[in-house]
Amino acid sequence: METIEHDIVIVGGGAAGLRAAIAAAEVSPQLSIALVSKVYPMRSHTVSAEGGAGAAVGGDDSLDLHAFDTIRGSDYLADQDAVEVFVAESPGEIVQLEHWGCPWSREPDGTIAVRAFGGMSVNRTVFAADKTGFHLLHTLFQTSLKYERIVRHDEFFVTSLLVEDGRCAGVAAIDLLDSEVRCITAKAVILCTGGCGRIFSFTTNAAINTGDGMALAYRAGVPLEDMEFVQYHPTGLPGTGILMTEASRGEGGYLVNNEGRRFLEDYIPSKMELGPRDILSRAIIQEIEKGHAFQGPYGEYVHLDVRHLGERTIDTKLPFVRELVRDFVGIDPVHEPIPVRPVVHYMMGGVDTDLVGRTRLPGLYAAGEAACVSINGANRLGSNSLSECLVFGARVGRKAAEDALDAQPVPGNPVARLAESEQERLVGSYLEKDGGRERIAAIRRDLQAALEKGAGVFRTEESLRDAVMAVRALRERYRAISLDDRGRAFNTELVAALELDNMLDVAETIVTSGLVRRESRGSHTRRDHAVREDDRFLKHSLAFATTDGPRIEYSDVTITRWPPAERKY
Ligand SMILES: Cc1cc2nc3c(=O)[nH]c(=O)nc-3n(C[C@H](O)[C@H](O)[C@H](O)COP(=O)(O)OP(=O)(O)OC[C@H]3O[C@@H](n4cnc5c(N)ncnc54)[C@H](O)[C@@H]3O)c2cc1C
Numbered sequence: 001m002e003t004i005e006h007d008i009v010i011v012g013g014g015a016a017g018l019r020a021a022i023a024a025a026e027v028s029p030q031l032s033i034a035l036v037s038k039v040y041p042m043r044s045h046t047v048s049a050e051g052g053a054g055a056a057v058g059g060d061d062s063l064d065l066h067a068f069d070t071i072r073g074s075d076y077l078a079d080q081d082a083v084e085v086f087v088a089e090s091p092g093e094i095v096q097l098e099h100w101g102c103p104w105s106r107e108p109d110g111t112i113a114v115r116a117f118g119g120m121s122v123n124r125t126v127f128a129a130d131k132t133g134f135h136l137l138h139t140l141f142q143t144s145l146k147y148e149r150i151v152r153h154d155e156f157f158v159t160s161l162l163v164e165d166g167r168c169a170g171v172a173a174i175d176l177l178d179s180e181v182r183c184i185t186a187k188a189v190i191l192c193t194g195g196c197g198r199i200f201s202f203t204t205n206a207a208i209n210t211g212d213g214m215a216l217a218y219r220a221g222v223p224l225e226d227m228e229f230v231q232y233h234p235t236g237l238p239g240t241g242i243l244m245t246e247a248s249r250g251e252g253g254y255l256v257n258n259e260g261r262r263f264l265e266d267y268i269p270s271k272m273e274l275g276p277r278d279i280l281s282r283a284i285i286q287e288i289e290k291g292h293a294f295q296g297p298y299g300e301y302v303h304l305d306v307r308h309l310g311e312r313t314i315d316t317k318l319p320f321v322r323e324l325v326r327d328f329v330g331i332d333p334v335h336e337p338i339p340v341r342p343v344v345h346y347m348m349g350g351v352d353t354d355l356v357g358r359t360r361l362p363g364l365y366a367a368g369e370a371a372c373v374s375i376n377g378a379n380r381l382g383s384n385s386l387s388e389c390l391v392f393g394a395r396v397g398r399k400a401a402e403d404a405l406d407a408q409p410v411p412g413n414p415v416a417r418l419a420e421s422e423q424e425r426l427v428g429s430y431l432e433k434d435g436g437r438e439r440i441a442a443i444r445r446d447l448q449a450a451l452e453k454g455a456g457v458f459r460t461e462e463s464l465r466d467a468v469m470a471v472r473a474l475r476e477r478y479r480a481i482s483l484d485d486r487g488r489a490f491n492t493e494l495v496a497a498l499e500l501d502n503m504l505d506v507a508e509t510i511v512t513s514g515l516v517r518r519e520s521r522g523s524h525t526r527r528d529h530a531v532r533e534d535d536r537f538l539k540h541s542l543a544f545a546t547t548d549g550p551r552i553e554y555s556d557v558t559i560t561r562w563p564p565a566e567r568k569y
Contacts, residue, residue, distance in 0.1 A: 199211065
């Protein structure tokens with residue numbers, strides 16, 4: 001088996017992974033840094049981010065205000081030390097991106113423009129029209145090309161972490177070209193594998209967002225933190241789930257029900273369309289339940305109306321919205337309102353890390369959406385994620401680089417044996433396994449339906465219990481799968497099977513953590529436990545893998561300067 005040696009392996013070529021790679025490369029020219037990605041980096045989900053990146057870059061903004069908005073938005077579950085680091089380092093990252101060539105949109109006087117976003121007290125979302133993710137990722141990617149010591153392994157799928165003597169010493173990854181496992185060794189492994197929205201049937205997330213890194217860490221004994229908190233974005237296109245960016249409300253768009261009324265005056269009159277995502281998503285579901293929604297071929301929906309902004313504003317500030325709505329709904333938002341409904345968008349939870357991205361497993365680090373540091377608590381504010389990827393991507397890259405420079409060289413290759421047994425597992429359990437009657441697509445569809453039904457915007461003891469049982473039954477069915485495609489070159493069925501394995505593990509942590517959190521907080525809304533209960537649940541959940549499914553423990557929330565209070569807008 002081929003062994004590839006590096007000092008640092010970064011899994012993931014999105015915003016967090018690329019930022020980490022550049023930061024690590026800047027620490028020392030001696031370090032060899034691998035960037036491993038199951039898709040070409042520019043195809044990472046970051047590319048589809050539209051609205052912008054939150055940072056207190058000036059005007060009437062301040063770091064404390066950004067911190068307070070983030071903490072209040074999190075329903076007081078964010079770790080405040082992490083939030084303070086985040087807000088303090090975000091503006092510097094925006095300027096750094098500018099210096100690397102990111103074409104931020106500007107005010108007429110030449111300063112970087114900021115737009116309004118949900119749950120923020122002032123305009124603080126920096127943007128590049130409504131294609132922010134594309135420009136941000138492109139800037140990071142082109143910057144990473146300057147460093148020869150960043151070595152890319154594109155279209156390599158990481159299947160397991162190689163852990164020896166209580167230390168993560170590399171990864172096993174299939175080269176999709178030939179489906180052979182490569183043993184990639186390193187002194188530090190950083191997971192920047194993004195989210196897992198694909199566990200749900202209706203999502204804005206790319207097909208690759210299957211929670212692989214979360215599952216890898218979980219199986220290696222690292223807990224997944226706050227997994228019950230799943231963000232629904234209020235405005236997705238029915239049918240496709242394509243996101244209508246929050247910028248469309250930031251720029252002044254209205255949400256309207258079938259009576260032609262801006263119904264948010266009944267739910268959050270002080271903020272209206274600029275309320276946080278959890279509150280707006282609940283409001284839309286309640287309008288649907290009251291019979292105030294429109295009926296369409298893909299279910300019920302409300303209207304996002306941007307007509308009053310005028311063609312000029314739409315074309316300069318929201319050109320992508322116009323393009324998407326024309327292509328995927330067949331209407332022009334300049335003249336007609338856009339049908340929208342809440343859609344799964346983002347995972348607040350993830351791999352438990354400290355402020356520099358270290359996990360409890362020596363040698364293993366994480367950042368970006370795959371990680372939970374935690375700045376998002378029970379509900380993320382729109383535009384904080386891209387900045388989080390930059391700030392904590394940079395931090396983890398620097399820390400892993402310092403640790404790799406300090407690490408003692410290990411003689412031989414202690415993990416070669418582990419990578420070889422991974423190859424045998426893949427052949428035995430997938431490529432040459434016969435007789436299974438189950439098909440991947442059927443299990444995946446049932447998993448997505450179970451999560452949508454049991455762990456949606458509103459949850460109950462019964463719905464979550466049913467979802468736990470459903471996920472367990474699906475895990476049984478998964479044991480009986482077999483592949484139709486036995487080819488070795490770009491075997492996408494093999495990849496889909498491995499992703500489904502990851503989705504099942506991550507899904508179980510979501511529904512189990514949700515079941516035992518008997519309160520409502522942020523995005524986790526229990527009809528049977530409607531209030532927030534700080535006495536019992538001002539705590540992070542930690543899901544540990546056991547042979548009987550997740551074991552849930554709790555850890556304290558770090559409070560620095562903002563004592564928990566009622567979340568009021
Ligand atoms: C449609 C949409 C719009 C958004 N808009 C905004 C916005 O305007 N502002 C904002 O702040 N946030 C936004 N978000 C959220 C934000 O974009 C994401 O949280 C963020 O980009 C995640 O970046 P990441 O680097 O953590 O992961 P990703 O960009 O998802 O990258 C994950 C990487 O991991 C790799 N990978 C995964 N599994 C494996 C494996 N097994 N082996 C090898 N490689 C693997 C992938 O190939 C990929 O390169 C949006 C999200 C969506 C879905």
